[in-house]
Amino acid sequence: MTLAADHTPPKIVLKDVAKAFGPKQVLRSVDLKVGQAESMVVIGGSGTGKSVMLKCVLGLLHPDRGSIQIDGEETVNLSRRDRERVMRKFGMLFQGSALFDSLPVWENVAFGLIQGEHMPRRQAKDIAIAKLGAVGLGPEVGDLFPAELSGGMQKRVALARAIAAEPEIIFFDEPTTGLDPIMADVINDLIVQCVKDLGATALTITHDMASARKIADRVAMIYQGQIIWSGPASRIDDSGNPYVDQFVHGRAEGPIKMAIRAL
Amino acid sequence: MGFVSAIGRTLLTFFEATGGFSLFMWRALTHCVRPPFYLRLIGRQIVDIGYYSLPVVGLTALFTGMVLALQSYTGFARFQAEGAVATVVVLSMTRELGPVLAGLMVAGRIGAAIAAEIGTMRVTEQVDALATLATNPMKYLVVPRVVAGLTMLPILVLVADIIGVFGGFLVGVYRLDFNPAAYISRTWEFLEPLDVISGLVKAAVFGFVIALMGCYHGYHSKGGAQGVGAATTAAVVSASIMILVTNYLITGLFFSK
Numbered sequence: 001m002t003l004a005a006d007h008t009p010p011k012i013v014l015k016d017v018a019k020a021f022g023p024k025q026v027l028r029s030v031d032l033k034v035g036q037a038e039s040m041v042v043i044g045g046s047g048t049g050k051s052v053m054l055k056c057v058l059g060l061l062h063p064d065r066g067s068i069q070i071d072g073e074e075t076v077n078l079s080r081r082d083r084e085r086v087m088r089k090f091g092m093l094f095q096g097s098a099l100f101d102s103l104p105v106w107e108n109v110a111f112g113l114i115q116g117e118h119m120p121r122r123q124a125k126d127i128a129i130a131k132l133g134a135v136g137l138g139p140e141v142g143d144l145f146p147a148e149l150s151g152g153m154q155k156r157v158a159l160a161r162a163i164a165a166e167p168e169i170i171f172f173d174e175p176t177t178g179l180d181p182i183m184a185d186v187i188n189d190l191i192v193q194c195v196k197d198l199g200a201t202a203l204t205i206t207h208d209m210a211s212a213r214k215i216a217d218r219v220a221m222i223y224q225g226q227i228i229w230s231g232p233a234s235r236i237d238d239s240g241n242p243y244v245d246q247f248v249h250g251r252a253e254g255p256i257k258m259a260i261r262a263l
Numbered sequence: 264m265g266f267v268s269a270i271g272r273t274l275l276t277f278f279e280a281t282g283g284f285s286l287f288m289w290r291a292l293t294h295c296v297r298p299p300f301y302l303r304l305i306g307r308q309i310v311d312i313g314y315y316s317l318p319v320v321g322l323t324a325l326f327t328g329m330v331l332a333l334q335s336y337t338g339f340a341r342f343q344a345e346g347a348v349a350t351v352v353v354l355s356m357t358r359e360l361g362p363v364l365a366g367l368m369v370a371g372r373i374g375a376a377i378a379a380e381i382g383t384m385r386v387t388e389q390v391d392a393l394a395t396l397a398t399n400p401m402k403y404l405v406v407p408r409v410v411a412g413l414t415m416l417p418i419l420v421l422v423a424d425i426i427g428v429f430g431g432f433l434v435g436v437y438r439l440d441f442n443p444a445a446y447i448s449r450t451w452e453f454l455e456p457l458d459v460i461s462g463l464v465k466a467a468v469f470g471f472v473i474a475l476m477g478c479y480h481g482y483h484s485k486g487g488a489q490g491v492g493a494a495t496t497a498a499v500v501s502a503s504i505m506i507l508v509t510n511y512l513i514t515g516l517f518f519s520k
Contacts, residue, residue, distance in 0.1 A: 055391075
């Protein structure tokens with residue numbers, strides 16, 4: 001993956017994004033920039049607002065305040081039609097894979113092509129089989145159902161689905177959660193490879209530091225609904241920020257107090 | 264003060280839920296008439312809701328018609344009006360028991376299934392995944408079920424009417440010794456088109472309500488397996504109550520003097 005050059009306009013820009021659920025202020029004021037073809041990893045503990053931030057960018061949640069720009073276009077109050085147009089730029093790997101259990105694997109992978117781009121099923125199936133190959137799965141897997149696959153295989157299928165329509169931006173929500181260390185590393189390698197092959201911009205949220213180190217060009221840390229540090233992945237160990245240090249080294253002692261409630 | 268705030272909270276929750284449901288219904292209706300249409304999914308739901316509900320609805324109608332014939336015979340015998348059994352069976356089935364019992368049975372079978380399926384999709388982020396794949400979840404999940412409910416319930420009720428009347432005929436002829444030709448003649452004699460039409464209109468409304476309630480509660484479920492269970496219960500209970508309430512309103516509309 002390449003670092004974004006300073007002169008290229010950022011792909012994703014969040015300015016002063018805030019979101020509350022009732023009295024609970026989850027995002028206070030998030031500011032973040034992700035450059036073209038850059039892989040940004042947002043780290044943070046459970047309950048710090050990572051998922052809410054990602055869902056705001058995806059348009060699944062509407063922020064209470066602030067601006068979210070994709071390719072310079074404001075996306076917060078888009079019409080339904082424009083939202084669907086912007087969505088076509090996105091691919092998403094969900095934490096629990098979120099495969100459609102009523103559809104066979106190939107149809108899961110081809111879903112965006114068939115439903116979103118109205119591609120003929122036969123052509124979409126060929127692409128789906130090719131994408132399954134790109135994540136190390138044979139064509140015979142295409143006819144299985146998600147429930148017949150292991151967690152690691154489901155993650156690969158979900159990755160194949162995320163890249164099937166060759167999106168400009170791919171979001172990864174805790175891509176290695178629930179996987180053994182070896183499978184987690186396999187998934188990390190696949191993510192790096194797929195993002196590189198597509199030349200896509202990637203925004204990942206995770207609390208797995210091994211994953212963050214492997215995937216990231218840049219790292220940002222979110223704490224109590226705000227980005228408290230961001231910088232190159234190479235500087236993660238000498239950030240000079242006590243919150244980042246505590247999180248990166250997984251220490252119980254430090255300025256971060258664990259949130260009790262999940263968001 | 265605590266009492267007043269409790270009432271206020273309850274009212275706010277009620278209005279929030281009513282408003283939320285009204286908006287959901289409006290979105291479902293508007294998406295029903297706007298392309299794209301997922302015909303393959305509509306077809307699948309028509310089979311699920313219509314075809315696979317036939318046994319349970321048919322069995323319910325058959326025994327209801329049989330019981331109705333027995334009950335009305337023993338009741339009417341007290342004032343020598345046994346001849347009205349066939350008329351009572353056909354009017355009760357077409358106007359009331361056909362649509363209401365079919366509606367309640369389908370609410371239990373289909374309303375629960377819809378809420379459980381969409382609820383599970385919601386808590387496992389499959390609904391969010393649809394949106395990220397440029398597919399509108401309302402169109403993909405809600406519209407096919409609502410269209411299938413709206414169109415299939417009248418057909419189911421028509422079948423239930425016929426089976427229910429046939430059940431009454433069986434009991435009338437083989438248990439109560441009515442003359443078959445006379446029973447059939449009495450069945451047709453006082454039956455008017457409006458009796459059947461009102462039942463079919465009710466069925467369409469019930470089908471819409473069942474599918475909508477299942478979709479609404481499933482779509483808004485949260486909190487894992489417990490949330491899906493709660494959504495399923497809420498879908499069946501609210502659909503059943505709505506069936507009873509709308510049944511009264513439609514009956515008033517058709518038959519009030």
